[in-house]
Amino acid sequence: MSVPQEDPLDSEIAAALDGVDLQGLGAEAESAPATGRGSDKLWPGVVMGISGDDVIVELGPRMQGVCSLREFEEPPEVGASLRFAMRGREDDLWVLSIRAAKEVAAWESLELGSHVKARVSGQNQGGLELRIGKNEAFMPASQISLNRDLDPSTLMGQTLICEVIEIDRSRKRCVLSRRRVEEGERSHALQESIGKLHTDMVLKGKVTRIESFGAFVDLGNGLEGLMHVSNISRKRVENPADVLAPGQEVEVKVLEIKDGGKRIGLGMKQLEPDPWDQVPSRYPADRQVTGKVTRLMDFGAFVELEPGLEGLLHVSQIGVERIRRASDALQDGEEVTVRIVSVDPGARRIALSRLDARGAIIGSEDAVDADVIEEALAKPDAGNLETNLGSLFKKAMQKDGEGSDGAQ
Template structure:
């Protein structure tokens, strides 16, 4: 099972029968293919129609041929393409007798092995290779052992296929899901094979996949919440939109496209392996690793407002690095709503008041830019201000009472020698 839905019906057998019936209607396969064929004399049923199977011992492998022994006077030859992997010498394997090459030497097939199908030995459930010869609104038309076969559109891929044209004249590995020799009706499925491969691939991946490791995959689908990346055929993981880039991403298609290869970090794997969480941003360098060398307290910086909240505005200073202007640091005047001062997308200049790479925090202030450039905190009264006030000289606190100035001055300044 992959992360994205495959639209499986509640009753797949009933749904498949309906698709086949809808595609064929009252016509036979011969009629719907719209092909002509010279009439054949009916063939008398013989004992050859029965499938003959025997268990043999692998005697050796020569090129593309597997040599098999059934006894002292009977041998066989089977194409290596019939096997998923080349068998070992001495291994015991069941074969279908497909005919005689010469006296004492039989031509063999592996039950379920993909290869050129023979009408006499064709079985339901057998894995074969067939060439797509045509298409109709219901699916694909194929040639199997000289006979016409049909593959419903829902049985071509794991997901819905919209365009059948790319499959024309292609050789497909498929499974015989229905066989009626009397009516010469053959129904095939490629989806069954893909599902089996997906299950095997997922199991193999779950056994080897480690959280934290890096992988490469191909983007197969993009959604509003992220992108699906194929790690093995039929096995996808999800990169959530928040894990696509260190910068804020509104639309995943801004970062990736279907068909592109991406490097990802494995973040989480469920026990069953049906959910794999991936990250593109974690597969690259962390921009916060270099923040200490880029930004210093007291420096003035420019950035773009990315979003606003009730308590302040976030400003992107460099890709993946944001600072916060608290609502109290937006202006010297009281601010009720952040967007009265700044809005998303607006470029602003602010002063850095705090840098904490460990907590991934940078404090910013616009208000500090308009404050007096001295060492005194805004709103405090210096000893020099008090002296000027007492002597009647012009100061920034003209019009304020001495009591008010002393309250601002507080106990931490110290007059040190008086104010006269």
């Protein structure tokens, strides 16, 4: 048979109340003469009229009372039926209080989960002492606020909106929580914020935490989103900590909202200019460009042509001879001259090659300026063709030879 688990909140309250006499918190006030405090009984009465600061009330046959007009939020109408608390007797008139009646009614209507106004009247080791009207209540230290750095003494004399988490009228025991109210307010504000949130919104936030997979960003009003490492920049980011820091203010775009706002995807990359908008015109087929190797894979190498724009140099296009792995011929960070083989804007892919159109490695001694040769072939009447071609090859060989000698 399993042993029932004890409620952590019950244990917390019991520990906070250890040595605290709730009935005794207001013992001094309770010992006042009955004529000064009256009883908790409420008396029905009818407003007969108003004379100066006095509201005249008919309580029954030959029984009248008077209540201060200042206790009313607005002057009562003649004939209005209300309930009053008796506070004594003066000059054959009962002294009544509508304010005290409301306090008694509030105490009688208390139930678990209800919200009530309570004034902080004292502090002890376990928490705060409060008053609901003339009735005493207690608030454990852990239930004072969501802000753990709050000094409870700063709440002395303040009237707080609290939630009833325990009530036992027979023992005059009432335990309150201000933290529960704050949680509810925060949850309500959060739901309101989520309701206003939609994809493609651009918001300002602050980086709260950085992980290897991305960064968490506080958007305010209890909202927090995750910016995946792939959405930080159009430039390749290996480690988010290299470009972001906790506390840094950032501008982000809302990419997705899932699980009712519990998961919010963010991005900074989407706010940067997209290099692909100009790729087809700037990188036509057969154009030769210089880039930097950013990643080496067995099947090839990724080459950065400009910030945020990479192409794939397949292993079959790295050299004339067969190469098993890209790392056998290239190094990470190495600058290489490549030829644009094809561009696929829809798939965002650029195919590269280190071989020229004739299959020779670009810049090698076997490479000849194809444009010059084709121009010579297109003009057979411009002198002796064999002599012209021979001269071209000779110049190319001499040029490559000079380059080789200089490298020795």
